[in-house]
Amino acid sequence: MDLTLRGVVRRFGTVTALAGIDLDVAEGELLTILGPSGSGKTTLLKIVAGFEFPDEGTVHLGNSDVTVAPPRSRDVGMVFQNYALFPHMTVAQNVAFPLEMRRLAKPERERRVAEALALVELAEYGHRLPRQLSGGQQQRVALARAIVFKPRLLLLDEPFGALDRKLREAMQLEVRRLQRRLKLTTLFITHDQEEALILSDRIAVMSAGRIEQIGLPDDVYARPGTRFVADFVGESNLLDGVARSGAEAEAAGFGTVTLIAPAGAPGARATLLVRPEALRIGAPAAGLANRTTGTIIETVFLGLSVKLRLRLGTGLELLARLPLRPSEPFPLAEGDDVPIGFAPEDVHVIADAGR
Amino acid sequence: MPAARRRQPGKFALGVVAGLVFAFLMLPLLVVFPISVSSASYLQFPPPGFSWQWYVRFLEDVTWVESAIRSFKVALLCTALSMALGVPLSFALVRSRLRGMRLADRLVAAPIIVPNIIISIAIYSLFSKLQLIGVWYGIAIAHTILALPFVVILVSAGLRTFDEAQEQAAMGLGATWGVAVWRITLPQLRPSLIAAAFLAFVTSFDELVIAMFLSGASMTLPKKMFDNIMLEIDPTIAAVSVMQIVLACICLGAAALFGRGVVPGTPR
Known part of the structure; x- marks a missing residue:
């Protein structure tokens, strides 16, 4: 060293x-x-x-x-x-x-x-x-x-x-x-x-x-x-969760989230991290294990991508980041109600140790 | 441009006031200089004719020349002492995080506030025990007390605006603190240092009260001028004044020349 x-x-x-x-x-x-x-x-x-x-x-x-x-x-x-x-x-x-x-x-x-x-x-x-x-x-x-x-x-x-x-x-x-x-x-x-x-x-x-x-x-x-670390490095959706039996957790404002592995002993508190680029919006959300719907309340164009702020019926807000192709017009607009989904492998579980 | 300036009455008034103040400060010179080249043997204005006689008399009178040389020595030693003490003191006051430094910082100006005559009496009783009365370096040491506050005020002001990261950079690159200060900090404080040295020199060169108490037979130039006025009033004193003024102007010019900014001209 x-x-x-x-x-x-x-x-x-x-x-x-x-x-x-x-x-x-x-x-x-x-x-x-x-x-x-x-x-x-x-x-x-x-x-x-x-x-x-x-x-x-x-x-x-x-x-x-x-x-x-x-x-x-x-x-x-x-x-x-x-x-x-x-x-x-x-x-x-x-x-x-x-x-x-x-x-x-x-x-x-x-x-x-x-x-x-x-x-x-x-x-x-x-x-x-x-x-x-x-x-x-x-x-x-x-x-x-x-x-x-x-x-x-x-x-x-x-x-x-x-x-x-x-x-x-x-x-x-x-x-x-x-x-x-x-x-x-x-x-x-x-x-x-x-x-x-x-x-x-x-x-x-x-x-x-x-x-x-x-x-x-x-x-x-x-x-x-x-x-x-999740919050400081990059943008993130952090959901307060409670581990259930099996590879599932209950996330506040979202409901049941399917994971690839148990989030801990049943009843243990955990934070679920989903990066904005892991969220699928609209048609691509179909068929994913974790699905809900929400309203687009803000769109920010960033050149190569677009950032969406979404609000669920429960009041929970999520950030999504979608890639943009210059040749195709962006199909979504503020106020649209859209399906939202993400895959179990895109959820990172942070056990709540004190923090 | 001048037309635009005339449309601003505030600026015009400022110019007038500044001009009046300038005239007020300069008028004594307009009297002193003609009298110093007067042909009359007493102070008379305007002088009746032109003559260098008072300059000649100064240069021919051993006591005048001796006191002038002595004043030079005193002022130079005073400058050296107050710089040698004042620069390290400034570093201590600006950099140290010790308790009481803020109080010490305020106390530095004390010799400016205490009346000179009080300082003189105090020094007199001390120096008479130390046998420092009537010797030129005794006066220089006493003058250092008066000059030190000016040095500390100027140098610490310069030091406060100096980016300490440069000193750290130098130390990180292999310099001791002393080398970093000598090579990096002091060259950039040059304008403050030159101004401080100049003020210290002038403070001493011009000083009368302490000199009256301490000089005894070895007179400084201000003391000699004072005695001259007491005994006989002739234009020699005007000639001396003019020479003092010229000297101060030369010093100021040199300070302006060497003390301008931190960077020594643009190399091409």
């Missing part, structure tokens, strides 16, 4: 920012810490970078214990939220800074700077000042500065937040390519679940100072372990 955290606790007065974090990041892996603001992800990042120290627990980089080591001896490259480029230095001087701190000889320094700038496609920009660059270019400088000294670990602190959508998507892919190519062990911090799903090898979802779930993006999305 390249980065190992064991039982990391951090308190600020009476507030517990981190309540016992265990985390392993493998060599060359891009692991995302995903969580809302206040979940403790920034504190976690600072502890890994060395700007904060844990009250309990240990931090290891490779085999060395860096729990209380100062930032400079950790060999961690970090891209800050606002890049934190040095405005009084040129791009080349910025990128050379970590090499200078490591007392590399000037020719070697210049060679590595040129190499890093070429890697982020800014070879011609070394003599410019940061403020003469666009936001995306500044970010690439920050990235070059963070990787030029071949760090043991790369930290990315919400680096795409300040970019507009198109540029953000381009930068995400670029960072991903670079990370794979250089096999950089990377810890990526974000509150944007879409970004996390795109970039990550694995995702750790944080809430209230704990890691709620850690797993492959696909796992976290399709098989969330807690109601919080």
